[in-house]
Amino acid sequence: MSYPLIKSLHLLSIIFFTGGMLVLMASLLSGDARTMQHMRRWDRWLTTPALVMAWLTGGLLASKGGWIGAGWLSAKIVLVVLLSALHGFALGHSRRARDEAAEVRLTVTRAMTGVFMLAAAAICVLVAIKPGAH
């Protein structure tokens, strides 16, 4: 598979993952059980596969582009692990609200959204500037 094609797939996966995460967190903030249920289904069929695809295509890009070991990529990987953990946390949060009929903790959800956006912004800067790369 060619580099531009893998890059396109990577970008597409990121768009789906980011969109899915923001919608999932918006559904948590809404506190509506029905919306959250729809979002969990959406997540199963779109956001989670997009996350898997983003990791697979990202690994291929790093390997084909010769970026493995670059400082900016290592920093990006740490941030993407954080985003993956946030995804698991947001899903678990939504499932807990369903199982225990517990109220969504708004402060936690707002903090998650903030961290998600900051990490995504940092990733964009790292990828665009590639600090340390010649």
Add this chain to the structure above:
Amino acid sequence: MNRETTHLRALAMLEACSLCLLVFVAVPLKYLADLPALVKVMGPVHGLSFVFFVRALANANATGSLPAGKAWWLGLMACVPLGGFLGAIWITRAEHGA
């Protein structure tokens, strides 16, 4: 049986197996027999399984099936070869209340 815990245990086993294969088979093959092919396969497999294990830890913590302290310990144990197996045993024992 709790769905999150079952999922977490399966991922802990997968992560532990991939790390052991990488450290005890693939890396010696690369440096002692000049056969880097297995490292090229096992490196990404282990990386992916680690990421999804971390995600499952966060998920189990958010659902209330795993306290934050235990989640951190399991994450640290997963970084050590064979530690993931101990983690999987720990998860099973905690589930059965031992």
